[in-house]
Amino acid sequence: xxxxxxxxxxxxxxxxxxxxxxxVFFVVPFSIMIAVSFFKRNPAGFYxxxxxxxxxxxxxxxxFGSVLGFSLLLAILVAVCCVVIAFPFTYLLTKRxxxxxxxxxxxxxxxxxxxxxxxxxxxxTLFSRTAGITNLFVAIGLMKEPVALLPSxxxxxxxxxxxxxxxxxxxxxxxxxxxxxxxLEAARTLGASPVRxxxxxxxxxxxxxxxxxxxxxxxxxxxxxxxxxxxxxxxNWTLSVxxxxxxxxxxxxxxxxxxAVFLVLISLALVGLTLLAGRKESAL
Amino acid sequence: xxxxxxxxxxxxxxxxxxxxxxxxxxxxxxxxxQEKSLKVGVYxxxxxxxxxxxxxxxxxxxxxxxxxSVAEPTGEAWLVQLxxxxxxGQAPADLSMMSQTSTLKGQSTELWQPLDTAKFKHYGELLxxxxxxxxxxxxxxxxxxxxxxxxxxxxxxxxxxxTSWDTLWDKANADKLGxxxxxxxxxxxxxxxxxxMGGTNALDTGEGIxxxxxxxxxxxxxxxxxYRDEAQFEQALKSxxxxxxxxxHDVTGLAAKDGQPVRSTFPKEGGIQDSGNWVLSRASKKVxxxxxxxxxxxxxxxxxLMSRNVGTAPTLKRDVLDLKPEEFAAVSSxxxxxxxRYDLYVSKADAINQKWTELIVG
Numbered sequence: 001x002x003x004x005x006x007x008x009x010x011x012x013x014x015x016x017x018x019x020x021x022x023x024v025f026f027v028v029p030f031s032i033m034i035a036v037s038f039f040k041r042n043p044a045g046f047y048x049x050x051x052x053x054x055x056x057x058x059x060x061x062x063x064f065g066s067v068l069g070f071s072l073l074l075a076i077l078v079a080v081c082c083v084v085i086a087f088p089f090t091y092l093l094t095k096r097x098x099x100x101x102x103x104x105x106x107x108x109x110x111x112x113x114x115x116x117x118x119x120x121x122x123x124x125t126l127f128s129r130t131a132g133i134t135n136l137f138v139a140i141g142l143m144k145e146p147v148a149l150l151p152s153x154x155x156x157x158x159x160x161x162x163x164x165x166x167x168x169x170x171x172x173x174x175x176x177x178x179x180x181x182x183x184l185e186a187a188r189t190l191g192a193s194p195v196r197x198x199x200x201x202x203x204x205x206x207x208x209x210x211x212x213x214x215x216x217x218x219x220x221x222x223x224x225x226x227x228x229x230x231x232x233x234x235x236n237w238t239l240s241v242x243x244x245x246x247x248x249x250x251x252x253x254x255x256x257x258x259x260a261v262f263l264v265l266i267s268l269a270l271v272g273l274t275l276l277a278g279r280k281e282s283a284l
Numbered sequence: 285x286x287x288x289x290x291x292x293x294x295x296x297x298x299x300x301x302x303x304x305x306x307x308x309x310x311x312x313x314x315x316x317x318q319e320k321s322l323k324v325g326v327y328x329x330x331x332x333x334x335x336x337x338x339x340x341x342x343x344x345x346x347x348x349x350x351x352x353s354v355a356e357p358t359g360e361a362w363l364v365q366l367x368x369x370x371x372x373g374q375a376p377a378d379l380s381m382m383s384q385t386s387t388l389k390g391q392s393t394e395l396w397q398p399l400d401t402a403k404f405k406h407y408g409e410l411l412x413x414x415x416x417x418x419x420x421x422x423x424x425x426x427x428x429x430x431x432x433x434x435x436x437x438x439x440x441x442x443x444x445x446x447t448s449w450d451t452l453w454d455k456a457n458a459d460k461l462g463x464x465x466x467x468x469x470x471x472x473x474x475x476x477x478x479x480x481m482g483g484t485n486a487l488d489t490g491e492g493i494x495x496x497x498x499x500x501x502x503x504x505x506x507x508x509x510x511y512r513d514e515a516q517f518e519q520a521l522k523s524x525x526x527x528x529x530x531x532x533h534d535v536t537g538l539a540a541k542d543g544q545p546v547r548s549t550f551p552k553e554g555g556i557q558d559s560g561n562w563v564l565s566r567a568s569k570k571v572x573x574x575x576x577x578x579x580x581x582x583x584x585x586x587x588x589l590m591s592r593n594v595g596t597a598p599t600l601k602r603d604v605l606d607l608k609p610e611e612f613a614a615v616s617s618x619x620x621x622x623x624x625r626y627d628l629y630v631s632k633a634d635a636i637n638q639k640w641t642e643l644i645v646g
Contacts, residue, residue, distance in 0.1 A: 251364075
């Protein structure tokens with residue numbers, strides 16, 4: 001099949017629908033949010049259209065800086081954990097028979113049907129002192145008495161990795177399935193062990209996929225606001241939690257919008273940097 | 285009973301009510317087409333269901349005024365809608381149930397029609413905190429529903445009921461408390477002021493607020509959970525995972541009646557009494573009907589009915605009520621309540637919120 005460059009306007013027609021969707025569901029709402037972030041907060045009744053920088057000024061403090069820093073670090077950590085677990089898992093999965101793969105994939109898809117609320121409450125039960133997994137450890141003699149594993153940073157991290165892992169696997173799966181098996185065969189013929197072949201051949205061959213997956217999980221994790229509340233202490237709350245507080249409980253839409261714009265810009269910048277670094281490396 | 289508990293839980297949940305309201309607002313339930321009618325906004329979910337079932341039909345029977353109930357979201361979304369509509373001369377509801385903070389905010393734009401108190405037979409028997417006045421003395425709102433937030437404990441863990449809010453500060457309770465996560469719904473500044481600073485008047489000045497915050501900071505190591513979601517704390521309280529905290533008196537009482545090892549205690553400093561008002565939009569033309577409704581709602585018999593069937597604390601003085609002692613104890617107490625300083629959440633909302641967030645997150 002030969003691709004012809006588009007000539008007439010009608011050749012661009014397939015693009016209209018996606019473009020329209022992008023405008024309606026992303027460009028317009030995001031523009032409204034940016035506009036609101038410059039509006040003036042009126043404590044007695046929502047906000048009035050204006051052009052002030054108060055909302056951004058309020059954000060620029062060490063307090064919000066540290067909350068933003070924590071949110072970014074948490075999202076990065078979740079992304080790294082997910083990829084470290086999911087990449088070898090998916091690789092091994094693709095080596096199994098078709099039937100086994102189907103069962104696993106259906107299982108993973110069913111995890112996706114769980115809402116964040118259910119995941120949060122399930123983990124909070126598993127980590128509790130009265131009904132949690134430490135009771136099992138006591139029963140088999142590993143621990144003296146049951147303890148509560150939450151609220152804690154590790155509980156938050158576990159919950160968020162659990163939530164993002166199925167996405168990670170489903171994103172990695174197509175690339176790993178399509179990986180040319182002759183690459184591995186060549187490595188093995190040349191004397192590499194399976195582990196060595198995995199790290200020296202499979203991993204570099206899929207570097208772009210891995211980077212793309214990291215970014216996707218990072219962005220996914222950045223928006224999490226329920227799990228940090230259910231499983232963490234206030235010091236583990238992400239910026240999204242504070243945005244929700246402002247928007248819903250304080251009716252301070254301009255400030256909430258300013259925080260959200262900031263979060264989007266910082267994460268876009270990070271994604272950009274990652275891609276840039278990737279490009280430079282491949283140019284070497 | 286579990287079903288009742290579930291609906292009770294959701295009644296103050298802002299998000300849930302918002303979603304419910306969006307659905308119901310689209311199709312207001314018109315009861316009966318009669319000549320005299322009144323549109324009444326009530327919090328969506330539990331309150332609307334209870335009012336539709338127990339209150340509105342009786343009112344229509346007694347007065348011949350048909351009621352069209354409108355589910356309103358809690359929080360400030362409804363205030364903003366009323367305000368926008370009033371500017372256009374419209375009233376999505378004539379009367380609305382409105383939180384104290386939102387009532388004050390509405391006052392600033394004269395959104396509420398002043399009420400003629402001569403038309404309320406039991407005006408003199410209302411408790412003073414249920415009469416909301418403009419700065420110049422005109423009455424902006426009359427108490428609609430009230431409830432208590434009290435000190436709750438798990439009876440397996442605490443054999444003796446605590447007697448004072450100061451137990452929250454006790455070092456022996458490290459990592460054992462569940463408290464509400466926002467300044468404006470936990471009212472812990474008021475609790476601190478009443479318990480340690482001689483009363484909520486101590487919060488009049490900036491220094492007083494700073495002092496209360498400093499004292500409140502000492503509670504932080506004792507807090508295991510700062511909750512927004514009520515189900516989260518209630519479950520942990522029942523299981524003993526988080527054996528002490530602040531929670532709704534009526535819901536805790538129902539859980540105890542259900543056999544759960546929980547108790548609600550009115551500390552000697554008083555329980556926290558939160559409430560909502562009936563307010564009349566300035567765009568409403570149904571002034572007489574609205575007064576008839578408030579008059580009807582403020583009767584001792586109806587307040588008793590509400591306490592028994594809806595679980596709200598009565599807005600009238602104790603001695604005019606027909607509630608038996610145990611019925612009264614299920615929803616209220618003779619100990620003077622801690623009444624939140626709603627004015628602070630209007631005049632100093634952002635500053636208090638900022639300090640509060642830094643206190644618990646930092």
